Amino acid sequence: DAGVTQSPTHLIKTRGQQVTLRCSPISGHKSVSWYQQVLGQGPQFIFQYYEKEERGRGNFPDRFSARQFPNYSSELNVNALLLGDSALYLCASSLQGGLAGEQYFGPGTRLTVT
Amino acid sequence: GENVEQHPSTLSVQEGDSAVIKCTYSDSASNYFPWYKQELGKRPQLIIDIRSNVGEKKDQRIAVTLNKTAKHFSLHITETQPEDSAVYFCAAGSGGYQKVTFGTGTKLQVIP
Numbered sequence: 665d666a667g668v669t670q671s672p673t674h675l676i677k678t679r680g681q682q683v684t685l686r687c688s689p690i691s692g693h694k695s696v697s698w699y700q701q702v703l704g705q706g707p708q709f710i711f712q713y714y715e716k717e718e719r720g721r722g723n724f725p726d727r728f729s730a731r732q733f734p735n736y737s738s739e740l741n742v743n744a745l746l747l748g749d750s751a752l753y754l755c756a757s758s759l760q761g762g763l764a765g766e767q768y769f770g771p772g773t774r775l776t777v778t
Numbered sequence: 779g780e781n782v783e784q785h786p787s788t789l790s791v792q793e794g795d796s797a798v799i800k801c802t803y804s805d806s807a808s809n810y811f812p813w814y815k816q817e818l819g820k821r822p823q824l825i826i827d828i829r830s831n832v833g834e835k836k837d838q839r840i841a842v843t844l845n846k847t848a849k850h851f852s853l854h855i856t857e858t859q860p861e862d863s864a865v866y867f868c869a870a871g872s873g874g875y876q877k878v879t880f881g882t883g884t885k886l887q888v889i890p
Contacts, residue, residue, distance in 0.1 A: 697876045706784075706867045706880030707822065720877045723779070754821065758876055766812075767876055769821040 666691070668757050668770035676776045677745050685740045685773045689757030695719075696738040697767065698730055699754040707754055713738055714760075742775075750777045780805040782870050784881030791858050792889050799884045801868035802850040808870040811844060811851050812878065817864045825866075826853070858888045 669688045677683050689696050695714040699707035709722040713732035732738045736757075742749055752774050756767040781804040791797050803811075809830035814822035828835045828842045828851065835842050839858075844851040855862055865885050871878035 695876060704883075706869070706883050709877045709879065712876045722877065756876070766824050766827070767878075769823070771821050 668755055668768050670753075670755050670770040670773050672773060673771065674774045674776075676778060678778055679745055679747060681745050682741065682743045683745060683775060685742075685753050685755075685775070686737065687740070687755030687757075687770060688737045689755075690768055693757040693759050693768075694736055695758045695760060696732055696736065697756045697758070698738070698740045699756065699769075700724075701752040701754055701772070703751070710740070745777045747777050750775060780808060780870055780872070780879040782868060782879050782881040784868050784884060786884060787882065788885045788887070790887045790889060793858060793860060795858055797853075797855045797858050797862070797886055797888075799853045799866055799868065799886075800850060801852070801870075801881050802848075803870040803879075804849065805870070805872060806849065808872045810871040810878070811842070812869050812871070813840075813842060813853050814867045814869065814880075815864045816867065816883075822867060855886075858886075860888050860890050862886060863888045 671686045697712040698710040701707040711730045712720040716732045727743045730740045752772040754772045755770040758767045784801045812827035815825045816822045826840050826842050839856045841854045865883045867883050868881040869878040
């Protein structure tokens with residue numbers, strides 16, 4: 665079975681630009697969560713989507729948005745990029761929407777904003 | 779919101795010794811406490827988790843204890859090996875969705 669996949673692996677953007685990150689969950693998993701991990705810190709929760717609906721949102725500005733598609737893959741969009749958005753963006757999938765199951769993390773997308 | 783504090787930030791132990799990492803949380807509604815291991819340049823991987831209806835859980839050399847009254851939980855690694863060297867994160871979660879709040883991480887170095 666393939667694990668969680670994310671694309672692209674690395675991305676360099678300029679301040680003010682927009683970026684779209686993609687995630688494909690493990691086959692059969694219906695929940696996708698997004699986390700931001702700044703160097704030297706723990707991951708911070710951004711969003712959770714379950715069955716194509718937003719189930720939770722962390723303390724991030726409206727510049728961050730996401731959606732989940734009928735095949736349960738997901739996109740994270742960040743508008744008007746700031747230098748502080750430079751981080752590793754992790755996607756995690758789980759079988760269900762609640763805390764009943766383990767979250768499996770993808771390899772992440774390293775975003776650098778210059 | 780939930781706040782998770784983790785100590786120590788770095789920990790060096792001799793191979794074969796035990797390592798203990800401690801975390802405290804603030805939200806009494808938290809009921810799920812996973813621990814993740816993250817090697818350099820790799821994704822976080824769940825190594826053990828515990829729910830609030832259990833006080834202790836063990837998996838081979840790894841154990842986690844939870845004190846709900848004091849709102850703290852700990853990771854214990856016995857007979858440490860060089861491959862245990864990594865950054866370890868504790869986390870706390872609650873509610874009907876997958877939001878977990880992570881601690882700041884502990885860099886564990888096991889010296890051969």
